[in-house]
Amino acid sequence: MTAAVEEKIERRHLIMPQSTRGMIIGLFGGSFNPPHAGHALVAEIALRRLNLDQLWWMVTPGNPLKSRGNLAPLCERLALSEKLVHDPAVKVTAFEKSLGTSYTARTLAFVKARNPHVRFIWIMGADNLKSFDRWQNWRKIVETFPIAVIDRPGSTLSYLSSKMARTYDYARIDEEDAGVLWKHRAPAWSFIHGPRSTLSSTALRAAAKQS
Secondary structure (H helix, E strand, O other): OOHHHHHOOHHHHHHHOOOOOOOEEEEEEOOOOOOHHHHEEEEHHHHHHOOOEEEEEOOOOOOOOHHHHOOOHHHHHHHHHHHHHOOOOOOEEOOOHOOOOOOOHHHHHHHHHHHOEEEEEEEEHHHHHHHHHOOHHHHHHOOOOOEEOOOOOOOOOOHHOHHHHHHHHHOOOHHHHHHHHHHHHOEEEEEOOOOOOOHHHHHHHHHHHHH
């Protein structure tokens, strides 16, 4: 990314959102390349079903498992994300860029150290479960915060076969108790069903190339 593009990123996006003691906050991270209504739906479901006070929509500078050549500028992904967000409880942020890392495990360790009196839940779409065990220190992620896996089209059954689900089957919390998932000490995770959007960032990028 060029210096000219970096300058377009507002300072507020590079600072970790404010929180207060006792808050329940969902962490929803991804490349959002591009963000779409499916992401907004995941955020909406998480806010409602997990009884969150806030949800941090964390736009990552880059994804180590994906080609950087196909990644839109961070400022563009932030702007598009904010257009999708209508709930003031959702905070679009790119503070991960200030940390100098794109690895989720490191980011979560930093967040936990900075906010010891906040209850966090890591939120991920079910479509990420298939490759989750390829993430750096993925077990550390599972053992840092409770995890809410939100259903996505074509991924409803993926939690049954994913390495994460099989490894931490004993730590699965019934969906009916998702509202108090924040009370559980990691490792703890729950699979949450709900409305699903068929949109995907991969499909949107492919359509944009053909237009």
